[in-house]
Amino acid sequence: QLQLVESGGGSVQAGGSLRLSCVASGHFYQIYCMGWFRQAPGKERERVATVYTGNGLHQTRYADSVKDRFTISQPNAGNTLYLQMNSLRPEDTGIYYCAAARECSPDFGYWGQGTQVTVSS
Numbered sequence: 001q002l003q004l005v006e007s008g009g010g011s012v013q014a015g016g017s018l019r020l021s022c023v024a025s026g027h028f029y030q031i032y033c034m035g036w037f038r039q040a041p042g043k044e045r046e047r048v049a050t051v052y053t054g055n056g057l058h059q060t061r062y063a064d065s066v067k068d069r070f071t072i073s074q075p076n077a078g079n080t081l082y083l084q085m086n087s088l089r090p091e092d093t094g095i096y097y098c099a100a101a102r103e104c105s106p107d108f109g110y111w112g113q114g115t116q117v118t119v120s121s
Contacts, residue, residue, distance in 0.1 A: 001026050001027060002025075002026045003026050004098045004099070004100060004111065005112055006022050006112045007020070007023075008115060009096060009115030010118070011118040012088055013121075014089055014090055014119055014120065015087060017084070017088065018085045019082060019084050019085070020082065020085070020096055020115060021081070022081040022082075022098030024080070031101070031102065031110075032052060032053050032054030033050060033051070033053075033054070033100070034050070034053075034074055034100045034101075035048070035049060035051070035072070035108065036049050036072060036081075036098060037099055038092075038094040038096045038097070038117070039097070040093060040094040046063060047063060048063050048070065049063065049066065049070055049072035050072070051072050051073070051081070053074060053077035058074075061104075070084065072084075085117070089119060090121055092119050094116075095115070096115050096116075096117050097113075097114045098111070098112040
């Protein structure tokens, strides 16, 4: 089994920054895509960012809502995933989940428990 544990969430004022971390443990082989998702109460879950490390690549993708503000990283395609969030806005508020899969599509099979991010005006 693979376990994912997020950390780094908290409360910040608009314009501030946070860095989320996700540590994977257990059977990490055949995991080539990791990502961050978020969900606000009453809203659909949103794919925030992904990083693909299969086939010797290091491909990142971002939702339009976070481009140029957030950065996803997975150093050396290792067991730790980060999400650097800058210029935070109140609409970034939600529960952020770390996820892992063999491929980035169509869906992710492993999920963390989530960490709360709250951005105040």
